[in-house]
Amino acid sequence: MPISNPPALAATFSPAVMKALASENFGPVAARVERLLEPHESDAKPLGQAFNDAHSRLLASYQSEYSYKNQIVSKIVLGRHSLTTASALIEQPMSASVADVLVLNGTSTVYEVKTDLDSFARLQAQVRDYIRHAEYVYVVVSERRASTAKKNVPEEAGIITLRPRGNLSVIRPAPSNLATLRHTDIFRLLRTGEALSVMRATGGDPQKSPSGHARDVAYAHFRALPLLQAHEAVVQALKLRSTSARALLSDPGFPSSLRSLAYATELSVIGSNRLSNRLKLPISAILDSV
Secondary structure, three states: OOOOOOHHHOOOOHHEEEEHHOOOHHHHHHHHOOOOOOOOOOOOOOOHHHHHHHHHHHHOOOOOOOHHHHHHHHHHHHHHHHOOOEEEEEEEEOOOEEEEEEEEOOOOOEEOOOOOOOOOOHHHHHHHHHHOOOOOOEEEEEEEHHHHHHHHHHOEEEEEEEEEEEEOEEEEOOOOOHHHOOOHHHHHHHHOOHHHHHHHHHOOOHHHOOOOOOHHHHHHOOOOOOOOHHHHHHHHHHHHHOOHHHHHHHOOOHHHHHHHHHHHOOHHHHHHHHHHHOOOOHHHHHHHHH
């Protein structure tokens, strides 16, 4: 059945909705939750199942940017790897660009999404930014754009296609870009606390950092490290982020359609528990409580 308003339905899969459902008062997003149901569907359906069913409809007929991101997380982080060996960062700034998904396992891989509505105009500049921050770069497109992607995607990046049922297929493997990584750029991926942790893990002493200059001291230590060691240390530090995502995704009942949002939304322990409980409720209970 065709979706009456695909962009509106796709907008339901957003960090704002996740945060609202994890908060004590989620009234403002009630109207968005209602969009998950088709006119003929019962509001007795559990909220998590409604998210899954709506996402399946989007995958089949309207592959939004979120659909791509969620399949990357599902098929790569949780499919090819696991919660204990891999993690993901969503919308990660890298110089003048923002990587759609950064997957961290034994190395770092950027996945840049180009939906059928996106242009390749900025792709050259984006790839130049990404290869200074991550070992591998992939551009992810629909099957219908595979031939166009081959003409537009730089050689430094690989190509993956998203199929209508959600599977990912590698069309062109990505080469390693370790030689183009830069200390300055990969260090900028770190928060100050992470930078100090990296300093400690690689033989430095954060306690000797003058007050107000901890990050500068951490960088001075970092840039003296061999590049491969520096990259590995950054990967390990970034993998420790997203504790709320790991908690949510370790629940076998957590909706597969919300995996990317779990990584994109930082929640407290209380918020994560509240969200998990609400996803098990029928939509009617969600709407009646507003």
